[in-house]
Amino acid sequence: MFISFEGGEGSGKTTVINKLKETLIKANKSVYVTREPGGTKISEAIRHILLDNNSNMSFHTEALLFAASRAEHIDEVIKEKLKTHDIVITDRFLDSSIAYQAFGRDLGVEFILKINDYALNYMPDVTFYIDVEPKDGLARTKNRGKSDRLDNEALSFHEKVRNGYLEVAKMYPERIITIDGDGTVDDIYERVLVHLRKML
Numbered sequence: 001m002f003i004s005f006e007g008g009e010g011s012g013k014t015t016v017i018n019k020l021k022e023t024l025i026k027a028n029k030s031v032y033v034t035r036e037p038g039g040t041k042i043s044e045a046i047r048h049i050l051l052d053n054n055s056n057m058s059f060h061t062e063a064l065l066f067a068a069s070r071a072e073h074i075d076e077v078i079k080e081k082l083k084t085h086d087i088v089i090t091d092r093f094l095d096s097s098i099a100y101q102a103f104g105r106d107l108g109v110e111f112i113l114k115i116n117d118y119a120l121n122y123m124p125d126v127t128f129y130i131d132v133e134p135k136d137g138l139a140r141t142k143n144r145g146k147s148d149r150l151d152n153e154a155l156s157f158h159e160k161v162r163n164g165y166l167e168v169a170k171m172y173p174e175r176i177i178t179i180d181g182d183g184t185v186d187d188i189y190e191r192v193l194v195h196l197r198k199m200l
């Protein structure tokens, strides 16, 4: 089973993924956790370029680098780990590019789907989108300290990203489950488990 987690900044998805991994391992499942952008040597190098506060690049370049990092991630990690593990979980996948680049950067869904055509063959079985108000999510990330090039965008950008996610959830209702991101990480995790218990 291939599962992705999506959400804006400070949605708590990374913590939820770590808790889920522990639970699944206790239930004797083999689990592989990965992330985007990243997950392979080349993709981590691209990640560094993308998130560096000193990287000035056009929005088209940004979208293409995310797509390149994803192609490498699919070929080097996702396809392989799905053969050897019961469950592969990725922290972000194609929906991030739709929310952040198609909507946040106004590049449009058509362009993002075109450059990510390859990834469309390897979509997750299920995606959990953790929905939080951007101002609440950003307040959570302030406690983390270091912020990257995308975290540092204006609140209006993060609001466009959230709107993008809500649109993506409408585009793929059979795959995407929207989870209310209010409350503690334990609350959010419980909401995810309610759905997963039915599936596993």
Ligand code: TYD
Residues within 6 Å of the ligand: 008, 009, 010, 014, 035, 036, 037, 051, 066, 091, 092, 093, 094, 096, 097, 098, 100, 101, 148, 150, 151
């Ligand atoms: P990361 O530190 O992994 O952020 P988070 O903890 O919020 O998941 O940084 C990834 C950043 O890259 C995040 O701001 C979302 C952004 N991103 C895109 O803009 N497009 C994409 O396709 C992906 C995968 C990520």
